[in-house]
Amino acid sequence: MGQACVHCGEDCGKHPINRDEKPFCCHGCSTVFQILNEKNLKQYYEIEKMPGVKVETQDVGEKYAFLDLEDIKSKLLDFSDGGVSKISLFIPTIHCASCIWLLENLSTLNDGIIYSTVNFPKKEVHITFKEESISLRKVVELLSSIHYRPEITLDKLEKKGEGKSNKSLLIKLGLTGFVLMNVMMYNFPEYLPGGELLESDFRRLFGWLSLILSIPVIVYSSNDYYLSAIKSLKHKIISIDLPIAIGIITLFLQSAYDIISNTGTGYLDSLAGLVFFLLIGKWYQGKTYQALSFERDYKSYFPVAVTKIENQKEIIIPLNELEKGDRILVRNQELITADSTIVKGTGNIDYSFVTGESMPIDKKTGEFVFAGGRQVGSALELEVSKEVEQSYLTQLWNQEKSTNKYDSRINNIINKVSQYFTIIILVIAIGAGIFWLFIDKTIAIYVFTSILIIACPCALALTVPFTFGSTIRQFGRKGLYLKRAEVIEQLNKIDTIIFDKTGTITQNKAMKAEFIGEDLSDDLIKSIKSLVRHSTHPLSAALFLNLPGDDFYPIDNFKEIPGLGISGEINGQKINIGSKKFITGKADAEKGLKTEVYVFFNNNILGYYQLENQYRPELKEVISKLSAKFNLHLLTGDNEAEKANLLPLFSQEQNLHFNQTPTDKLNYIKKLKTKNKKVLMVGDGLNDAGALTESDVGITIADDIYLFSPACDAILESSKFGQLNNFIRFTRSSLNVVKISFVISFLYNIGGLYFAIQGLLTPVIAAILMPISSISVVAFATASIAFLAKRKLG
């Protein structure tokens, strides 16, 4: 190990770049250090050690030229009055306190920026700047120059102002809390011994005040429950919200009657408490991962604009204006946005986001390329043959989610229970009401309402948000991020698991390299390593990692020929590394799992390296554990070359499917579902997107969870792949906790019913029973999930 880079913390190797007697791994890092040093922003390196981000390519060139287009600019800006503008930018690399500090001090770097604030959970920076002194493009380029690259994608143009529902929930919560505290204070004297001595004037005042204060709670704070109850009734489903809505309304009407007729103080404190607890449950469950997106489609992947070639001139147009037949220019590291044909240049296209395969694919002039790939190497000229919306992959991602996901959301455990619960309560209430009609007509209605009030399933309704909410948090801590709570129940029902191969059960970065040919001397290995060090091609990077030693020769005349290989000179001797065609002149062998890299040194072809993707080290263990309980399948777009290695793992040959297109994968899942299988799809690339949405649960495996991943129900950190089995098994424990909590809350309900049926339900009993049942259920649910997670998830 050499020294660690002061900027990004990476190993600098034997020859670090020194500036101010500090080591840096690359010129990019040292440039950022210099910029910050000049502007007196060195505190960046003091708040956290080595806080920087390493960025491979420095030159942004025309990359952000589209930000000068008025059309795009106006859509991206949050606010602009011609002079001062505001913008929010998503920067996935924000990760520490130093990042916050630096990004909030952007005004030091450029006077045009008035101020900037960071929203860390959302990984966003909000910048206010003067347009006359700095353009939007310059702002973005400034961020890029200090290695904080904003992600500006197509969907940013469309959705604005989300998160409103969260605000209204907070307001409801605050409002209800305010009402609860006041109403409780007014009702408290009643509950104390000697409360009956209270002057009747006061009692009336307190009653009326409580009634007035409760109106916003009944009208505003609890309106979600009425709406959802009505909505599910329309679908002919009795959801848990129905008995809650009935309970809330009955509570209010009974109390209003008591107060207006001056016969009592009512149950308004219980009402406010009930709604307050319910809203807390909602808030707790709703707090999910702000910076993660589970709803991504092609729009959050595609750029905002493309470079079009018209009359020999390059112009930049918004992506939605791109038409069939247009000529576009795709530069190094840019994305191909529509299915098209190569007109000029050689394609070396990285489809890793699409297929999970990290090796770029060579395409020659005249060949057809699918949208979604990233060009690596020299610029390409393409003729668009299909519009963006009609491209093969875009269409696949755009497929409507099948309706059964909605069904499954309704058909969950809480609604199943509430169906019976509601009916039983109604029967008891009506039965008891009729019974009392014969004995004492005056209290028959009172008994009827009492039962509806005390049976209001507050504790029952809180069970699920708190149990699943805690489970989501525990999973998040261990590296599995769920989109919403229903996924837990869905995961528990799974009986079939489908894996994608490349990128899912193989590792993306680590590759195994084996040299085939004559034995290489240490000196030669050193030469090879010195040469590949200069290239960022994934194969070079893989070779570099595989070769021993950290001492290098200087390279002269380094050249990288896109799609072919690299060449250079060491002490006057020529060394070439690259494809078979590049070195031997013969045609490349057909691509399998293994990739061959040939080495040419001093007029001799020495042989070739065989690089192959490696399976995840935990794979064997995970598969053997999962196969005990689940039916395992494998779908891959690759050929059968790996069949022999996979067969011992998956054991059943009929479950291994090769040469599968994205549509094949989707149809395969559809077919399984018609056989009543509950399917979990584990994938990673965009070509799995259709399958991920079609399956009952789709889990995406990602090396960096904040980078782009296809729409799914959950994201699993790739380093936590070994835990997959434990996560699935833990959902069973979660459901058991829910069931036990149900029993506890039923016991409270039965206790309450005992009073209510006899016509003895006084406000004080309701005021004690309701909060106690809620609090105890919540405490039980959260504590047991925390305990179980410690034991089972380690």
Add this chain to the structure above:
Amino acid sequence: MSVIFFLIIIGIVVAGGFLAAFIWSVKSGQYDDDYTPSVRMLFDSQSTNDGSCHPESCNQSDKNNQPKTNSPTIKDQKKKSSNK
């Protein structure tokens, strides 16, 4: 006892004031981000003109920070010249 009526009214008005303040704070976005402010408050205030801080406190921190923040740059310049 009529003082109690008076107290109740005051109680409601004060509590209502806090409720209004809460609603305002939610609407103005103070609850959008509950993490960053906790980090932000730990930073030393900068001598640079950061528009977000109060002018008076800015001036004060200016005076306090100037010698501190300036000294390293002088050193650095010396180092640079000596390297050349």
